[in-house]
Amino acid sequence: MVFFIIFLLISFVYFQSNVTKTNNISVNKKTADITKPKFSINSNKQKISVTANEGNFLTEDKIMLENNVIFKSNKFKIYSDNVIFNKKNLVASSSNKSKFVSKNAYIDSVGFDIIQNGNIINFKGKTKLTLK
C-alpha cells in the first residue's frame, strides 16, 4: 500500500513537471512575408481591390493571401480565408469556403476563380445562389 502511494506521488510529480515543460515551450510562429497586403484588379469597367491580413510568396508572382481575404468592387464583395493571387496575370483562386455578397444577391461556394481581370468569377463545387 505504501509503495502504491509512493508510486502515485512519483507519477503525479512527473506528470506535473511535464505539463510545466509543455507550457514553457514557446511558439515560434512564422511571420508573414507581407502583413495587410493590398492589391487591385483593374479593368476598363471596374476596379476590384484585394485585401487580407497576411500574404506569403509562393513564387515570384504567386502570393498566398490568408485570413480575412476580401475582394471588393463597387458591385460586390467576396470573403474567403485562403486565396492564391497571381499578381502578374491578376488571377485569383481559392479552394476554401467563400461568400459572395452583392445587392440582393448572395453566393455560397467551396472556392472560386477570378479571371479575365474580374469579368468572370467562377464559383466552384456545390454552390448556392440566393436572390432577394
Next chain:
Amino acid sequence: MIKLIIFFFIIFYFNAAISRNAGETEITTEDGIEVFQEEKYYLLKKNVEIFSDDLELKGQLVKIFFEKDLYDIKELIASENVEFISELYNLRGKGNNVKFNIKDQKIFINGINSELYLETTEMLSDGKIIVNNLNSTFLIEGPNSKLISDNIYIIGSKIDGTFETINNKRDIANLNVEDKNKLNIRTDDIEMFSEKAVYDKKKSTIELFNNVLIKRGNEIISGDYGIINTTKNSYKVSSNNTKKVKAIIVDADE
C-alpha cells in the same frame, strides 16, 4: 425514445427543406456558378435546382441573364432534361431547351418530347412550344405537334391560337391548325381531316380547308371545304367542283 429521435429528424429536415424565405429565389448547383459581369449572366452547372414563389425548375445547365444589377433577372435559359412547375400560373412542362422571358412573360420550349400543361390544356411537340402570357397567344410547331384539351384532340404541324380567361380559367378562344400531310381534329363524336382548320369559339365553328374529310359515326364525307357548328354538332361539306363531294355511309353491321 425512437419516436422522439424520428420526430427531431423530421423537424430538422423539414426546416432544411423550407430554408428559403418568402420572396426569395434559391438556386443550387452541383458544379458551380460562373458570373459573367460584362455579358451579364450567370452560368449554372450540373443538377441545377431553382425554387421561388413563382417557379420551381430543374435542369442540367442554366443561363440566367440579369439587367444592371445581379438580382434583376430578365431571362432564363435551361437545357438538358428540364422540368418546371408554376403553381401560381397553373402550368408545368418539360423539354430539352426551355426559355423564360421574365419581362415579356413568354415561355419557349424546344426539342424532342417538349411538353406544356396549362391548366386543362396539354401541348406536345417534337419542335417548339411558345406561350405568351401577356397577349394570351400560343404556338405549337414541328413534328408530332398536338393540342389536347377537355373534349378536343388536335394533331397538326402548326397549331397557333389565343386564350381567353374566364373566372381565372384559361380557355381556347381561337385556333389555326395547318398540316400539308393532313391535320386531324377529334371531338367527342366527329373526326376531321384537312390541310388547314380554323376554330372560332364565338361563332362556335370549325372551318376546314383542302382535302377535307369528316367522319361521324357511320358517315364519311369528303370535299374541299367543310364547316362544323360545334353547338349544333352539325356540318356542311362543299367542293370547288360540285361533283366532287363524296358521302359514304358505312353499314353499322359491317
